[in-house]
Amino acid sequence: MRIDIRNARVVDPASGRDETTDLFLADGRIAAVGAAPDGFRPDRSLEAKGLVACPGLVDLSARLREPGFEYRATLESEMRAAVAGGVTSLACPPDTDPPLDEPGLVEMLKRKAGALRQARVYPLGALTLGLKGAKIAEMCELAEAGCVGFFQADAPLTDLNVLLQAMRYAATFGHAVWLRPQDPHLAHGGVAHEGEVATRLGLPPVPEVAETVALHAILELAASTGARVHLARLSTARGVALVAAAKARGVAVTCDVGVHHLHLCDRDAADFDANANLVPPLRDPSDRDALRRGLADGTIDAVCSDHTPIDEDAKQVPFGEAEPGATGLELLLPLVLKWGAELRLPLAATLSAVTSRPAAILGIDGGRLEAGAPADLCLFDPTRPWIVTPEALASQGNNTPFLGLELAGRAATTIVDGRVVYPA
C-alpha cells in the first residue's frame, strides 16, 4: 500500500519540523517527506489541507480490560477508541484478571490485539507474581513474550526488600521497572487529596506524603541499584521537585503524568462527581500547575491518558465507593493540545509529550516523522470543536469528568503501519 498525503502541516516533534508539505508512505514506512521519491505511484491519495500530520500518539497507559474485565470494555471497543483518538501505540498495564504475570497471557493479548490490526500494543508485565508484592515475576520470559517493562500498577508493594531485589534483578538484564509512587499505608482508605475539599466533603484523605515518601524510597533504590525506573502518574508539586532533583543528580529515572491531572484539581470533585474519582487523586490547584510546568520543562517526560473504561454501575454510587479512573484514549489529543495552547508552547513541543518522548520511554521505533520511520500517523484539525458525549466516544467507557464540555482537536485520520485504520 502506497499513500501520499498532500498539503499537510507536517509536525515532527523529534526534529522540530513544522511546515506545510507532503508525505509519502510505502510498505509500512515513511518513504519521504517533501518531495516524492522517484517513480512513487500512490494507491491512495489524501488531501490534508488544513490538517496537522504528526506521528501517531504513543500512550503510556491504556487499560484494554482483557482478560477479566470484558463487561467493562473489550479489546475491540478499546482498540477502536485508540485509533479514534489518534493513538497508534499504547502500553497496557498488567492489572488485568488474571494479571499479566506469565508469558502465555502476554502472548495471547498480543495475538488478539495484533489480529485486530489497529494500534500497536506493548504490554507491561507484572513486576511481582499476581501483583501481590511478594515474589518477582519471570521478567526475562515475559520480556521475550513482548513485555516492554514491569509494573506494579496500583497494587501495593509494602516490602521494600522485594522492591530492592526486583530492581537489582531488572537491572541485571536492563529491564525497565515501572512504579506508581504511593505508600500503601499512608494512602490507606483514602479517596481524595488531603486538603480543603476532602475536609469539606468529609472524604477519607490521601496525603501528599503518600507520594513523596514513596518517591524518596524509590529514588534511593533506583540510585543504589542502577535500575531503569519509570515513575507513573506523578500528582504533587513536591513530587515533581523530587524528580527534578534526582535527575539533576544523575539518577536514571523517567516519569509521566495522567492527562486529567494537567487540567483538573480537587475542586473538580467538590460536588461528589464520581467521574472525578481518579488514581492518584486530583490534588490542589498548585499541584496541577506544577505538573503543567513540569511537563513543559521536561522534568516530566510524557503525558498519558491512563485510560480506564468503567461501566456506569461502578460510577453511579457514592464518590468513595466509585471505581476510580476515567476513559481517556479519545481525550488525550484534545487535552494535550489544550495544555500546550494554554502554556503557549509551539505545536511540536506540545506534541512531543505524546509522541517522541513516550516512545523513548518505551524504547520503541516510533514517535517521529522522517524517511524510514514507521508509517504511524495522526491527521487532525486542531481548531475543530467537538463536545464530549457518550455517543462521540468509541470507548465502551463513558466515564469522564469532561462529559458535556467542548474540546478542540480530534483525529481525522489515523494510519498504522501504512494502513488507514481510522476512519474504518
Add this chain to the structure above:
Amino acid sequence: MNAGLQIDAQGRLVHLLSTEGLPAEMIRHILDTAAQFVSVNEREVKKVPLLRGKSIFNVFFENSTRTRTTFEIAAKRLSADVINLAIGSSSTAKGETLLDTVWNLQAMDADMFVVRHAEAGAPHLIARHVKPGVHVVNAGDGRHAHPTQGLLDMYTIRHYKKDFSGLAVAIVGDVMHSRVARSQIHALKALGVPEVRVVGPKTLLPREVERLGVRVCHDVAEGLRDCDVVITLRLQNERMSGPLLPSAGEFNKTYGLTPEKLALAKPDAIVMHPGPINRGVEIDSGVADGAHSVIMPQVTFGIAVRMAVMAILAGHA
C-alpha cells in the same frame, strides 16, 4: 457547593443535604418554624395535620436508632405515614445498588426520603436521581454532613444566647471524623458567629480546616478561654486507641471537658454534645449533668427542628 442541588431557582428548599450553602435567611426560617413546633410538642395532643397523607421513608443504610427515632417522631407529629427501612451495609452484598433501592421505594410513592449512609455524598447521589417533587433529607453521610443536627444545635444556641453576632464557639474533639462538626461550622459561619474554634490534637483535626473559617487551637486552654458555647464531640470507641490517640484516658486528660477546663469558658457558657456521650472520655459526668449542660434540651429541640425541615420541604411552612 451544594446550593444548586438543595435550593431551587426560586430560592425554595427542595432537599436538605448540607448546611453548607444554606443562606442565613433559610436557616432563620427553619429555626423560626421550629419555634412554632416547640409549642406543639408541649401540648397534650402533639400532632398537626400538615403532612397528612404523605409518605416519609426513613432509609438507613447505616444503623442509628436514636436519629431514626427522632425523625420518626417528627414525621408522625406532622401526621405523615412513616416507613422505616434499616437496610444496613449488607444491601450492596445482595447485589442491589443504592439507586435501585431508591427507585424501588420511589415506585411505592414516597414523598420524602430521610437517608443515612456511611459514604459521604450518598444523599446527593439520591437527590440527583429522584423524581421532581420527591425530597431528600440527609440524616448523616459519612464524615460529611448531618444538617438537621447542625440546625438543632443552632436552635439551641439561639435559645440560650439569643444573638449569634458576638459569640465565641469552641468545637472540641474528633473534628476529623465528625459530620456534626462540619454541619455546625457552616451554619455558625452563615449566621455570623465571629469566632468558631476547633480544638483537638493534630490527629483529630482535618487538614486545611482553617479554610472553613475557623480558628485552629491545639492548646485546650486557648480553645476554651472565654467562649460562650462549648460543643464536645463524640469520640468513637474504635478511635480511642490506635494511630490517632494512645488511650481514652489520655484523651480525657488532654481534651476531655472536665469542670476545671470548663472553668476557662465564660461563667454563663453552655455545654452541648450531639450524643450519645462517652462519660469520662470526651466529657465528665459532672459537666454533662451539670448546670451548664443543655444536652437534653438539644434532644427536645431536635424533634421540632426536624418537623420544621420536613414541613418546609413539603411546602407547608
